[in-house]
Amino acid sequence: MKTKTALITGSTSGIGQATALKLAHDGVRVVVSGRDDQRGLEVVEQIRAAGGTAHFVGADLRDARSAAELAAKATAVAESAGGSLDILVNNAAIGAGGPTAGTEESTFDSVLATNLKAPFYLVANIAPAMAARGGGAIVNVSTLAAQRALPGLAVYGASKAALDLLTRSWAAEFGAAGVRVNSVSPGPTRTPGAEAGLGEMLQQLAEQAPLGFVADPEDIAAAIAFLAGDGARFVTGAVLDVSGGRTVV
Template identity: 45%
Template sequence: MAQRLQGRTALITGSTSNIGRSIAVAFAHEGAHVVVSGRDEARGAEVVDEIRSSGGQADFVRADLDGSSAASRALAAEVLTLLGGRVDVLVNNAGIYPSPGTLDTDDETFDRVYGVNVKAPFFLTQALVPTMIGAGSGVVINLGSWIARLAVPRGSLYSSTKGAMETLTRAWAAEFGPQGVRVNAISPGVVVSPDWDPSTVHPGEVMMHGTPAGRSGHPDAIAGAAVYLASDDAAFVHGTVIDVDGGRTGVAVVAG
């Protein structure tokens, strides 16, 4: 069976662990030359080694996407040099999740969360989309979150940043779609990292009680959606947010 991303290049931010790592591995399995990016060089090397040991193509580029336009542009420039001036797929996955209540959020925390979760992907997209437009095609995939639309008592700051990314998805689809660049998003539900201690209950697990899935998800479920959106299978998909959340936002949860 043909690999769906054969011959394409991809940058996945925050791909040294969890969802980003699964996306990087899945893209490489489908034939893409993947750039793994994050702050931890040791973990980045582990992901690259995993991909290469399976016959895939991968490189690591360290980046601390703090929200400054300079950091995003520096990453874009380094990746473009590494990949010969071409990035076919950008996955804006990197994010942070401090969860103070609104009354406990200070200026520094507010600016840091918006910097990493919104400003960094905004300026990274700004830096890379022109090369996609020049090539006549490209894909941008943003990561949203189920709590952008189904509120929980804590997490107003984080959920608002993910709401911003879902709105940018639609705005960018309108702006860049006519120039050959498809922009879509994935909204994960409760996803438990594979390195979570199985003897302890994940704090988000209770939120999945009563859903169709009835449990939390694995990062590979998000990766599967990302492969679809990056591939030609989704050639007619623009400005869409795909919920991969076990039915959490789309189905009424009735307490048992």
């Protein structure tokens, strides 16, 4: 892992930040990305203070153009260090919720643009180069709501269910060239966004699973790091549940 570079979208907080810290701890050069420059630079400084290597590239992933621009900038960062972009973690997402009848079209469009269109075009701009080099790892961050119907999360769940389908499609498309594509499907996780959006419901959802507790972002980051690493070299097209067992009950 020490010669690899990873781009992690939405890595200025929560699961993305924990993943950036984990991969950097494992020796990966990390490209931190997000909309908030200040928070992004703070994550970079945190990584560097611990002896890791990191750079920040700001991005507001809304469309194909913004995805292509981020891919180009992250690739340039990797190449400036004498390497290549070997790992992509599609983590950036909008977690909008609410009843179907009250969902504004602008909200629907924003969720699909960030959660589905942006990952699609990031892969379109990054995976071919991975394939040409004969290897790479892509990890998409999904959600329990893509597999279990949760009231009020129709659009969010649908966007992530589509991302899981893309995971399998990309695994088939790029597998022969050595590029692995997998998803991690978190259950209730104690992130700033989840706590703000779900409040007490976060604990209630966790109690419905066999393990019964809310995950920390580091729990999800560990699963992402596994799928991104060489220890998972025979794993592709998988959706790894990290939900405390919620999908079995």
